[in-house]
Amino acid sequence: MAIETQIRLDGPPAISAPNRRRYWRIFALTYLSFLIMIAVVVGTVGYSLREHVQHALRGEITRNLTQKAQMLANRINADHAHGIDVITSQEGQAAGARATVIDTNGNAIADSEVPVSSLRTEGREPEFTAALKGSTGVEIRSLNGVQVLFVAVPVSGGAVRLAYPLADVETGASEVTERLLIGCLIAALAGAGLALLISRIVLSN
Numbered sequence: 001m002a003i004e005t006q007i008r009l010d011g012p013p014a015i016s017a018p019n020r021r022r023y024w025r026i027f028a029l030t031y032l033s034f035l036i037m038i039a040v041v042v043g044t045v046g047y048s049l050r051e052h053v054q055h056a057l058r059g060e061i062t063r064n065l066t067q068k069a070q071m072l073a074n075r076i077n078a079d080h081a082h083g084i085d086v087i088t089s090q091e092g093q094a095a096g097a098r099a100t101v102i103d104t105n106g107n108a109i110a111d112s113e114v115p116v117s118s119l120r121t122e123g124r125e126p127e128f129t130a131a132l133k134g135s136t137g138v139e140i141r142s143l144n145g146v147q148v149l150f151v152a153v154p155v156s157g158g159a160v161r162l163a164y165p166l167a168d169v170e171t172g173a174s175e176v177t178e179r180l181l182i183g184c185l186i187a188a189l190a191g192a193g194l195a196l197l198i199s200r201i202v203l204s205n
Contacts, residue, residue, distance in 0.1 A: 003104060005161045019203060027199040034191035039186060053176050058149070063165065065151045068095040069162045073155040074188075076101065084110045087159075095162055102128055103158040127152040131159035140166070 072091040079087055084101060092099030092112030101110040106123020108116045122128065127137030131152035137159075139150045147170075152161035 023199055023203050026202050027195050030198050031192055031195035035188060035197060038187050038191065041186045042180055042187075046177065049180070050176055058140075058166065061149060062151065062167065063163050065095070065097065065149060065162050066136060066138070066153070068097065069151045069153045069160060071095075072099060072160045072162065073153050076160060078158050088112050092162070095164075097162040097164040099153070100161045100163070101158060102132075102161075104132065106132065109158070125150065125152075127161060128159055131161070137161075 038136040068091075072087075072095070074089055075091060076084065082090075088099045088101055089112045098114070099110075100108060100114075100119070100122060102108050102123045106128065108119035108122045110116065111119060123132075125139065125188040127139040127150045130137030131154050134154050137150070137152040140147055141150065142148070147166040149164050149166055150161055151164075152159050
């Protein structure tokens with residue numbers, strides 16, 4: 001038994017021509033309502049979720065960098081077989097961060113990436129000021145358009161600091177945004193199907 005399926009491009013086959021305009025008006029209003037709800041939910045949840053992810057990643061990176069800065073300080077205090085330059089370079093490379101050491105006067109005495117001669121005012125930075133007073137200093141500043149996390153801890157005769165760019169935080173937040181956009185697209189497609197169904201039900205009553 002042959003079954004013939006006829007596809008109309010100008011409207012659903014169950015709807016007569018006089019009712020098509022009403023059908024598409026109902027569909028447009030219903031679908032627009034769905035899109036507004038999706039936009040409100042995604043906008044609200046998306047912003048909160050992005051902020052949560054950024055905060056969580058910053059917190060994790062800060063804890064990790066603080067531990068590594070303390071390890072650098074411990075080695076400087078205990079390792080008397082290597083020069084301060086060698087220790088700073090090795091520990092900075094191991095931590096994947098820039099390492100800087102200053103004396104009690106705030107003068108830079110070693111850096112894993114930058115010549116010490118160019119760091120005349122480095123000891124005045126807030127994180128170093130806190131470390132020289134015996135506390136852990138944590139600061140975030142923008143360098144060349146990139147957010148950088150600075151963590152400084154006390155050491156015998158001065159303070160040490162590790163600096164780490166926060167590009168991973170932005171990458172993680174961007175991934176969350178991309179997934180939300182994909183979810184929004186799926187919801188919009190599902191909303192279109194649901195709006196079509198509602199329009200047919202309303203028109204048939």
